[in-house]
Structure formats: C-alpha cells, structure tokens
Amino acid sequence: MIQRKPGEAEAVGKKAPNAQTAASIALYSLLVLLALWVMRDFIPAVVWAGVIAIALWPLLLRLETPHASRKRTIGVALLLTTAVALFVVLPFVLVITQAAHESHDFIEWFKQAEANGLPLPGLLEHLPFSAQQVTAWWQENLARPLHDSPFIKGLHVEAAVTAGRHFGALAAHGLILFGFMLMTLFVMFQAGSRMSGNLVKATRRAFGVDGALLAHQMTAAVRGTVAGLVVVGIGEGALLGIAYAIAGVPHATLLGLLTAIAAMLPFCAPIIFCGAALWLFAQGATVAAISVAVFGFVVVLIAEHFVRPLLIGSSTRLPFLLVLFGILGGAQTFGLLGLFIGPALMTVLTVLWRDWVGQD
Template sequence: MSPQRKLELERLFIAALALVISAIFFWMIRDYLAALFLAAVLTIFLQKPQTWLTDKFGGRPGLAAGLLVTGSVLALVIPIGFLLGVIAEQAIEVTGLVAPWVQEQVTAIREEGLDGLPEWLPFREAIIEYQATVAAQLGNLAGTVGNILVSSLRAGTGGILIGTLNFFILIYALFFFLLKGRDMSRSAITLVPMMEKDRRMLAERAISTIRATVKGSFLIAIVQGSLTGLGLFVAGVPGAIFWGAIATLLSIIPMVGPPLIWIPAAIWLFLSGQTVPAIGLAAWGGIFISWSDNILRPILVGKDAKMSDLMVLISTLGGLTLFGAVGIILGPVIAALFSSVWFIFREAFAGLLEVDEEEEFEQQLKDAKDPPDEPTPGM
C-alpha cells in the first residue's frame, strides 16, 4: 500500500472515530446541553462588558467574570422568581374559577338543553342534535382541569433535581465561557475543513442570528405579553397576570401566540354578557397587540438575522418541536447556517452550476434562423 493511501485511510479512521466518540459524548450529556447552550448565548452578550471590566480591574478576567455572573443571577433570578410566584398564585385562582364555570354550563345544558343558543351561532342545529355528547365532553373537561394542574405540578417536582443541576451548570459554564470562550471558539472553528472566509461567514451568521433572535423575539414577547395582560386587566378578565405570562411564552412563536389568549377571552366576555369589554378587548388585540408583532419582528429579527419572516416562522416552530425551549434560538440559527452553507456550495461549484445565459440565448437564436440541413433522401 502506498504511503498516500495509508495516510488517507488513517485520516478517514480518525474522522470516523472522532464522530463516533463525539456522538456518544453528546448523548451522555444530553440533559445538560440546554444549560450549556444558554450559557454560550449569554456569553455572546456579556463578552464586551467582560473585556471592559477586565481592563478596569487591571487585567483580572476572573474577577470581571465573577462580577458579571453574580449580577446576571441577581438581575434574572430574583425578578423571575417573584413573577413566577405571582403567576402560580393566579394559576390556582384561574383553575378554581374555570372548573366551577364549566360545571355550571354543563349543568345548565343538562337541565335546559341547547335550545337557548343564539340563532346566529354556526352549526347551531348540529350542536342541539348532539347536545348529550357535548354535555358529556364538557363534563369530562371539567373533571380533568384539576388533574392537569396536579400532573403538571408533579412533573415539575420530579424535574427539580435535573433543574437544579442545570442551573449550577449554567452558572459555572457562563463563568468558564467568559474566561475561555474566545479561545475555545477560535480553536473549534479551525476544525471545520473550509476556507478561512467561509468559516468566518458561518461563525458570523450564527452569532448575528443568535443576537437577533434573543433581542428580537424576547423583546417582542415581553411587549406583547404586557399588552395582553394590560388589555385583560382593563377588560376585567380574572388572572390577567397569569394569562399575560402565557401570552408572553406564546409570543415567541411568530404570528400565532397572543391571539390564542385574547380571542377566547373576548368570546368569554361576550358570552358572559359583557359586550363593551369584549369589543374593547378584541379591538385592543387586533390593533395594538397584533400590529406590534408585525412592526417589531421584521425590524428586530428578520433584518439582523437576514432571513425572511417565513423562514423565521418555520425555523422557530421546527426548533421548538425538535429541541424544546432552546429551539426558539437554535432553530433560527440552524436555518441561518442552512442558507449560508448553500451559499458556500454555490460559490464552490460556480463553474459547474452557472450557465452563460446570454451565450445560450444567442445560440438558440442562431439555431432558429439556420436550422441544420436535413439529409437528402436516398443519400
């Protein structure tokens, strides 16, 4: 076997071994990948303050990193913990209101039937015909509302250990990345077998997309959640803070979230006889809440991420489905890398993929004017 062939086989074996070991390693730490990813995202935003504080402290990066980590924990954990307490309290209140209300409607349906439904209601006759089934299903819903809450609390309690470990890993990884993140990223990117300009472009697209997604999506979520909670509070909907928090979470999904909260709330107000608050809430949601998404998202997300609204939407939804909560950021990053990789592919194979359209068009004109001579019969 020639030395060149032996070298190629050795490189192939090393590459395969690296991929297998890496796959096993990532599978082993899969429960903590989200914490590591979030630490890396926070590092991107804290890198400039880290450099500034290091200079101010006379070249002591450890002190600067420790101060930034402590400040980040105090700035995020305390307000979020307080807000979660209020949300949990209102969640219990909402659950206590929803179950009796549904049971009351079920009882009314069983006693009076559905003949009192308004004439304009779609599928009114079909609903009346199947009123027994409707009543039974509403009864089941009322019976399971409490069970859903209890099951959610149990699931959250069961994940306390993993959550605690993830929190400490997040804190330590953030401190470590602030100290060593730049050197690690430079070393990691050199492992990508591409030209320097292509590697740099991939890294810049990933970082710019992360910045755009975090700044844009989360700012939009806070704005829309606040507007939704304010509208519900003014309209007199119980648990406005709780529903506003739910709208904040749903707002991360482009063009979908808050209407899932304020539209049913407006319908509930209308069916409860509160016509003016229902109309006001619907107008508030349709004008201010929805348009805030239409105005802010293209400016904050699509522009910096250099992706269309459609790409942002499908990548966010796909990321949520595949990776969970961190997919909100990871989905658009993968979409940005997808478009960048195909741009690099086009550049690498430009000579094979591109056709001189002008020359092709002139050749077609020439063939049309001077068709090839047909063979004479008998020759």
C-alpha cells in the same frame, strides 16, 4: 530476510500514516459520539444555556474587566445567572401566588356548582346558530347538580389521574433540566472571554477564516432572535394589558404578564387574550369581548409578521421570508429550541448563497 523492490518501502511508509490518521479519526469520532450519548438527557440544558449565554454575552463583556479578580468574575457570573433565574421563575411565582389568593373563592364556587349546577348564561340563548342544541346540552349536563351530571360521570377519573401524574413527571424533569441549565450557564459566564476566545480559535483551526465568520454570523442570528422574541413579547403584553384594563378584565396586570410570556412564543398570545374575551362574553360584555379579540389579533398579526422578522433580520441581514421560515419551521422541527436554531440555519443558507453567487 524479505527483499523489497525499490520504491516499495516508501509506499508502505506513506500508507501507514494514512491508516493511522483514519484510525485516529474513527476512534476520536466514536469517543465523541459515546460522550454525547452518555450526556444525551442533558444536551437540551446545555443548548439552552448556550443560547442564553450568546444573548447576554455583550453584557458580560461590559461587566468584565481586563484583569478582573476571581471574586469579581464569580460575582458577575452569579449576578447574571441569578437574573436569568428570576426572569424565568418570578412570573410563575406571581401566578401561583395569585392563584392561591383566589383558591378560596374557586373552592366555594365549585361546591355551589357541585350542589346546584351551573346556571345557563343568558347569552347562549341569543347565539346566531345552534342556540337550541347548546342550550339543551347545557341543561342536560351542567344545569343540574354536577355529581348527577352525565357529562361529569362520563369523565374517566383514572385517565385524569394518569394525566396528572404524567404532567407532574414532566414538570419535575423540566425543573431538573432548568437547574442543570443554570449550572451550565454559570460555568459559561465564569469562563468568560477566555472560553469565547478558545471557541474562536478552535473554529478557525477546524474550518478556516470563512468558518469562523459563519459561526460569528450564526451567533448574531441567535442573539437577534432572542432579542426579537423577548422585545416583541414584552410589547405585546404591555399593549394587551392596557386593553384588558380598559375592557374591565380582572387582574389585567397579571394577564398582561402572562400574555407577554406567551407572546415570546410565536402565535401563543391568542390563548390568553381569547380566554379574556370569552370571560367578557360570558359576563355579557359583548362589545368589550369583540374589541379585545380584534385588537389582540391585530397586535399579533403586526408583531409576528412584521416587527419580529424586521428586528431579527436587521441583526442578521436575513430576508423577511427566511426569518419567518426559520422561526416557524424551526419551532415545528425542533420545538422551542428551534426558535433559535431555525434562524441560525437560515443564516448559513444565506451566507452560502451569497458566496456562491459572489455577492458581498
């Protein structure tokens, strides 16, 4: 029998639990990473569902009752999930419907262009610079029948077909993720306050009171970012929709809706109102085109640099510059999800700085 020195048994006893704890942590971490790897393709859908759930959580708590029946809980979750689905899908349905109404006129215009070419717009001859070069290129490539145009012949049909298939695959993948996002959102809404309470308990147990407070502030940052993006986007769309109507742009209401959707993403609204300005310019309404473009850039400048950061910063106590860095830097780093992740990370940075310097 092996004889141990005094105190050696106690040392071995202490090492064994430490080794078991380290092995348990390693095993749990490996299993969590493996689970995340298995569901890696669906993580964006879960994150999007989390962002939307955070934004609508105060409304969910108002609709809930302390001792609600299962039917009421399911009904509230279904109502909010359906509202989110309609908010996303309805604009695309309107655009597709309007495009279907205009498809006949577009097909007739394309047939005439293919047979006779596109006439040279008179405004090209009055450009302040490069008027001769642009006119000569148009006469050579577009003024003749398009089936004989060197420009059209130079387009690679196979590349266009490949690009179309790639776009179709991306659209199908996006629809699948959207479906899973709605399913996840419904489950989150159905869990309700019970899930939020468990998350708060888990955060407090893992990171303490300060960690739970930080998570609450990050949640407020995400909610404020959603509110800022949606409210400012709707405001930009309404103002520019009025401008389209005054300038005589056709389908001003539909274009205003598209502008609102684009304006929910930073600096995407110019794509719509610059296209409207170019259409006015092509119709010879130069003053109206310049007015729409200038008014659009003024609205975007004020909304993106002042109104949106103020809305987000007021709910998160973030400085103006950090809000701007969070939105733009987050979008550049993480894509669309970065619009919400960026301000949340800036909130962490601000809280850590205030704790470090002892500021309330």
